[in-house]
Amino acid sequence: MDQKTALVTGAARGIGLATTDLFLEQGWRVVMVDRDESELVQAAAGRRDVYAVARDVSQPEEVTSMIRDALAWGGRIDALVNNAGVADFGPIEDTDFPRWRRVMETNLDGVFLCSQAALPALKQSRGAILNIASISGLRASTLRVAYGTSKAAVIQLTRQQAAELGEYGIRANCVCPGPVRTKLALAVHSQAIIDAYHDAIPLNRYGTEREIAEVITFLCSERASYVTGQIIAADGGFEATGVGLPALRGQ
């Protein structure tokens, strides 16, 4: 079977679902993973060449069985997209340990667990790991003690993976999205945050799921065969800018 297979976590909606669709358009098969079973089943229905696996990426036993089921269906994994994530914005003082762990267990533990479990298959395919971090992992801002720290750790984990797994021909890269109007973002972005992002982003708008998926699928493809260990922000220029943008715009 020559057709490539991607495993995308958090595929029931948002950036994960857009990534699934773009892989399908590019001729891949996709294992769609999500812990929200009803939304996952709904998303998978009507899409060809997909296989839905309802699992929680933060639970080691579930991750083991996820990979087993994925291989039983697809026979191979050419790209692992660690996209499942949760957001929780709150002040440091109000972030108790259970709240901290809730973010870490999906955003960081999940990436570690899925990557490790997929390793034998990725070695075989000389495949790619693509981790989703965030601009919140590149730059600090208020209320993101758990979320921002989890994403900064994913950035470093990506570099660790690239450094160690290159000898197997496995590439590891990381995409840091800027704001995208998904359920995750809308739950934590107040109008004030939305306005602040518009001011701070040179392209002056939120991104779309599709714009993020384009970068993800490129980095997973043969077109990026010599790219590994890279952290790419798809953020409308947010990371590149310093202070003063809104003031200068008015002139």
Ligand SMILES: NC(=O)c1ccc[n+]([C@@H]2O[C@H](COP(=O)([O-])OP(=O)(O)OC[C@H]3O[C@@H](n4cnc5c(N)ncnc54)[C@H](O)[C@@H]3O)[C@@H](O)[C@H]2O)c1
């Ligand atoms: N939307 C943004 O503005 C934005 C910005 C930067 C980074 N990101 C990152 O992009 C990724 C996708 O986010 P999105 O905006 O599409 O969010 P979303 O909430 O629309 O989708 C995330 C999906 O992940 C699933 N999920 C969460 N925890 C899981 C777990 N433990 N196991 C399995 N599935 C789980 C959810 O059920 C959901 O379907 C996340 O890692 C997020 O941190 C998003």
